[in-house]
Amino acid sequence: MVAVDRGRYTCVVDSSDVTAMRARELGRKSVVVGDRVSLVGDTSGVPGALARIVRISERTSVLRRTADDDDSTPEGRLERVVVANADQLVIVSSLADPPPRTGFIDRCLVAAYDADIEPLLCLTKADLATPDGVLDYYAELDLRHVLCRPDASLDDLLGTLTDRISVLVGHSGVGKSTLVNRIVPDADRAVGVVSAIGKGRHTSSSAVALRLPADEPSWIIDTPGYGASASPTSPRTACCTASPTWSRGPSTARPTASTPAPRRTARWTPGSPRGTPTRAGSSRTAGCWPPGILRPPHSLRCASRCRPRAT
Incomplete structure (x- = not known):
C-alpha cells in the first residue's frame, strides 16, 4: 500500500495503481503505507474501479509517532503506526536554517534500533555549515551519514537507497520534500520555506511511498514533517x-x-x-x-x- 487519502487506499498491483477501501471485517485495525495487503473485487485499476482490502500481512517493522494533542486519553497521548515494513530509516536534518536538533535525532535512533531498522543520517544544506559538530556528537555510534548540497549530485544518497524500502523523517523545513523531488522528479511534493524564527511549515500532510526510477525493488516513503508535539517513538x-x-x-x-x-x-x-x-x-x-x-x-x-x- 503506497498512499492513503480520506479513507481510500492506493495499492500497487503488477505496476498498476489500484484504489481500495478497507473491508469491514478488519475492524479497527489500521492500514498504513508500506503494508502488504490482500485485495478482492475490481483490481483492474481503471478509473472508478474500487477493490477491498481483506487481509494485512504480518509486519516486519513499524514506525510510530505520538498522536496530536486532541487524540489524548486519560492515560496519555496515543501512538499511531505511520509506516510498516521499512528496511531503513533516513533521518533528515539540516546543518543550518534550521539548525540540527540532536534530541530529535536521538529519538529517531531509539525507534530505529528498537524496530531493527538500519538508521542513516542525511545532513542537508551542507553548503551553509560544516557537519563536524553533529558527527562528533555521534562518533561513538559509528552512524552512517551522507551530506547533501543543492549544487551537488545525490549519488552517495542514491547508493544507500538501492534495494531498500527507506523512510524519510525530519522536522519541517530541513529540505526533506526537496530531496524527494530530486530523487523522484515525478513526485511533485510541495516545498515550503523556513520562517524568520528558523521553523519550517508543514508541506507534506500524509505519508506516501514512491518507487525510485529504473530501480524496481527500491522505494522511499516521505512522511509529514515532525513538530515538537509529535515525534517518532519506539513501542517496546x-x-x-x-x-x-x-x-x-x-x-x-x-x-x-x-x-x-x-x-x-x-x-x-x-x-x-x-x-x-x-x-x-x-x-x-x-x-x-x-x-x-x-x-x-x-x-x-x-x-x-x-x-x-x-x-
Whole structure:
C-alpha cells in the first residue's frame, strides 16, 4: 500500500495503481503505507474501479509517532503506526536554517534500533555549515551519514537507497520534500520555506511511498514533517512506553520506568497571577511529562527536579 487519502487506499498491483477501501471485517485495525495487503473485487485499476482490502500481512517493522494533542486519553497521548515494513530509516536534518536538533535525532535512533531498522543520517544544506559538530556528537555510534548540497549530485544518497524500502523523517523545513523531488522528479511534493524564527511549515500532510526510477525493488516513503508535539517513538522501549519519573538527586539522575504518571494538564490555582498557569503532575514525585514522549517540551518541564535536556 503506497498512499492513503480520506479513507481510500492506493495499492500497487503488477505496476498498476489500484484504489481500495478497507473491508469491514478488519475492524479497527489500521492500514498504513508500506503494508502488504490482500485485495478482492475490481483490481483492474481503471478509473472508478474500487477493490477491498481483506487481509494485512504480518509486519516486519513499524514506525510510530505520538498522536496530536486532541487524540489524548486519560492515560496519555496515543501512538499511531505511520509506516510498516521499512528496511531503513533516513533521518533528515539540516546543518543550518534550521539548525540540527540532536534530541530529535536521538529519538529517531531509539525507534530505529528498537524496530531493527538500519538508521542513516542525511545532513542537508551542507553548503551553509560544516557537519563536524553533529558527527562528533555521534562518533561513538559509528552512524552512517551522507551530506547533501543543492549544487551537488545525490549519488552517495542514491547508493544507500538501492534495494531498500527507506523512510524519510525530519522536522519541517530541513529540505526533506526537496530531496524527494530530486530523487523522484515525478513526485511533485510541495516545498515550503523556513520562517524568520528558523521553523519550517508543514508541506507534506500524509505519508506516501514512491518507487525510485529504473530501480524496481527500491522505494522511499516521505512522511509529514515532525513538530515538537509529535515525534517518532519506539513501542517496546521502557523510556517510550512508561511515563518516566525523575529520581531525586543531582543532575546526573536518569529516568526510571515506574507506574504511569497522570496525564499532565494545565489548571489555575487561586491567587495565581493571571497568565501564570500551574500544571498538574509538576510535584517532585510525580511524572514530568505524558506517556509516549522521550523528552518534555520546554513548556512542560518541571522546574524543580527535571534535568535540562538538549533540544
